[in-house]
Amino acid sequence: MSQIIDTVNRYAGMIDWSAFNTWYARYLEKYTNTKGKRITIGVAIALTLVCRSIYRRTTPPKNLRHIPHITFWDSINHFMVQKFPTSDTFKTLHRPLLNAKESMYLRWDRNGWVVHVAHPEAVKQVFMKSDIFPKMDESRFAGTLFARFVGSSNILFLNGHEWKKHRKLANPAFHRSMPVKLFGESARDLYAMLDKDNEGSNFTLDFGRLMERYTLDVIGRAGFGFNFNSVTDENSEWKKVYDEVTVSFRKPLFILFPILDQKFRWLFPTRLQEYRNLNKFMDMLRGVIDHKRRVLKESIGNGDDAEKDLLTLMLESENRGEGILTDDELMGDLGIFFIAGHDTTAFALSAAIYYLAKHPEIQEKARQEVTSILCPNGEEKRDVLPTAEQTKEFVYLNQIIKEALRINGSVVSLVTPRHTAADVTLNNVFIPKDTLVNVNIYDLHHNPNVWDDPETFNPDRFAAGAEADQKAGGGMSWVPFSNLAEQRVVLSTLLRHYTWNLPENSPHSKEIITGNTLIMFAKNLQVQFHKRF
Known part of the structure; x- marks a missing residue:
């Protein structure tokens, strides 16, 4: 009322x-x-x-009607009614509007009418000119489920001085923390579980779900020193809680109409339960932060920085007087780290495995490279975990990872749109002040005016001097969003342990079928694995 x-x-x-x-x-x-x-x-x-x-x-605002647009009803139909995968929406609605010169269009979403850009030069301007394209104020979404998870003061949403405060603590932590050993040990736990649960040399499983379990353990340990034990225990309590939380983030009705979360959630009993689940998860995080603060008062500076979790490194920097964040600000940053380290990496690994399953010749070439680096004296039928230095030698594997991130990246578009602080021209298109602008990463990576044959998986385009290098000077044509080091460790050890392929009559035979939310995920990606030793 x-x-x-x-x-x-x-x-x-x-x-x-x-x-x-x-x-x-x-x-x-x-x-x-x-x-x-x-x-x-x-x-x-x-x-x-x-x-x-x-x-x-x-209806698009009058001052933006010179930009091609997707109708409000088409947006609602594709996203909420039909729930088409991202690839279908791109081919049907987006690609026809990506001309060679501008490669931009207007589309309605929860933020209102937003200009989506998919041209390398325009993308570069949006990213690099933060004074003209500051991040949108997310405070109007306060009270939604997602806002409660990441807060309003976090490293992703903030601008200017407040952003620098978070970055001052987080940036050194990111640079010092590269827990390759942790990645490898987690992968070893994963293979031990697979061997235990699957008798014989062949087995089939939903690889997307498996990666969600693995990456949850990794982000728990690498992010703040907490083990979810989701690899060794599929029924782990915290794994169930976090799964329920992530599923609740993906519900189209609440994504498009945040007012339902803010004012009318009492009309949806299941939504109320989802808030209780999130509160339970957040209470656990608060307990971890409190425990870390107490422990670090007595043990600051001890241990190998490269293997310390991000929260520990941030709190150590805080104790050295390099900055300070409130518990709520730390909670918000941890929420962002979860999204960046769990959901995105799980899908990135799933996409890489999918394309290697579809292209056995590429899979075998990668396996030979990995074996030559990890076992230079000949193939050995034993576990060999890569070191940080060895992961840098995986040239071809790195090309595979980059191409998988191009053709099926983890994030469809920027999580936080930008708004124009003044009138601006992007690719000769006038955009007035106070217009929302978003970089559509999926469209950029599939833009036929940017990439040659963009729907074809081709790791060679990332070889030295090849297509990707040639485009590097012309704006930003490739915008990855995932942990490459973790992928190198997991994929290299998977290649040593198994070969794999898609089952017959797989629904993913032509392309990987995904959801259509901001963070990509694979739908029931069944993969057949064959043990090598």
Whole structure:
């Protein structure tokens, strides 16, 4: 009811009541001399205002109509009604609007009407000119489930001084922490579990779900020193809680209409339970932070920085006087680290495994490279975990990872759109001040005006001097979003332990089938594995 009253008051403030009274006395008063007539006219005016509001929300603003747009109803149909995979939406709605010169279009989403850019030069401007393209203020989404997870003050959403405060602590931690040993030990636990649970030399499993379990353990240990034990225990309590939380983030109705979270969640009993699950998870994180603070007062500086978790490194920097964050700010950063280190890496690994399954010749070439580096004296039938230095020698494997991130990257577009702080021109297209602009990474990577034969998986395009290198000077044509070091460790050890392929009649035979939310995920990606030793 309060929302209705606010809407009425907002429109009432826009009306020139003096002019309205004159008009009413001259033309309408004689027709409203009974209560019934006044009610009828009042309802008609209310409906007119509602229709006007709907029209304004579903029609591009006048100052942006020179940009090609996707209709409001097409957006709703693809995302919420039909729930088409991202690739289908791209081919049907986006690709036809990506001309060679501008490669941009207008589309409605939860933020309103947003300009999506998919041209390397425009992408570079949006990323590099933060004074003209500052991040959108996310505070208006306060009260939603996702906002409660990442908070409003985190390293991803902030601008200017506040962003630098977070970055000052996080950046050194990222540079010092490269837990290759942890990645390898987690991978070894994974293979031990697979061998235990699958008798014989062949088995089939949902690889996407497996990677979600593995990467959750890794981000727990690498991020803040907590082991979810989801690899060794599929029924791990915290794994179940986190799964329920991530599924709740993907619900289209609440993504597109955040007001349902903010004002009307009491109408959705399952949503209330999802908030309780998130609160339980957040309480666990707070407990970890409190414990870390107590321990570090007595043990600052001990141990190998490269293998320390990010939270420990950030708190150590704080104790050295390099900056300070509140617990809520740390919680927000941990939420972002979860998304960046778990969901994105799980899909990146799934996509790489998928393309290696589809291209056995590429898989074998990568296996030979890995074996030559890890076992230079000949193939040995034993576990060999790569060192940090050895992962840098995986030239061809690195090309595979980069190409997988291009053709099926982990993130569809920027999590936080930018807004124009002044009138600006992008690729000769005028964009007025206070316009939302987003880099659409999926469109950029599949833009036929940017990449040759973009729907074909071809790691050679990332070879030295090849297509990717040739494009490097012309803006930003490749925008990865994942942990490459972790992928090198997992893929190199997988190549040593197994060969794999897609089952017959796989629904993924033509292309990987994904969801359509901001963070990509594979739908029931069954893969057949064959033990090598």
